[in-house]
Amino acid sequence: MSNLTTLEVEHLRHLIGGHGLITTKLKAYAENCRDPELQALLESDAAAASQAQQKLMTFLG
Structure with a gap:
């Protein structure tokens, strides 16, 4: 990794924080959702945002 x-x-910190906020909100929306299909979509998107956040954190060392 370069300096x-x-x-x-x-x-990077701004992007990481943004992905964390997105993850938190999507999880909250999924918990309050009554439609199983929409709930699954929200949970999937939350997981993707969390994975992106973790990947971005690897650039910080």
Whole structure:
């Protein structure tokens, strides 16, 4: 991995935080959803956002 500038680290942290917020909200929406198909979609999207967050965190070291 190459060295990151301060600005790049700042952007990564912003993206990581955004994905964390998306994950939290999608999980909450899924918990309150009555439609099983929509609930499954929300849970799947939450998992994808969480995976993206974890992948972005690997760039921080």
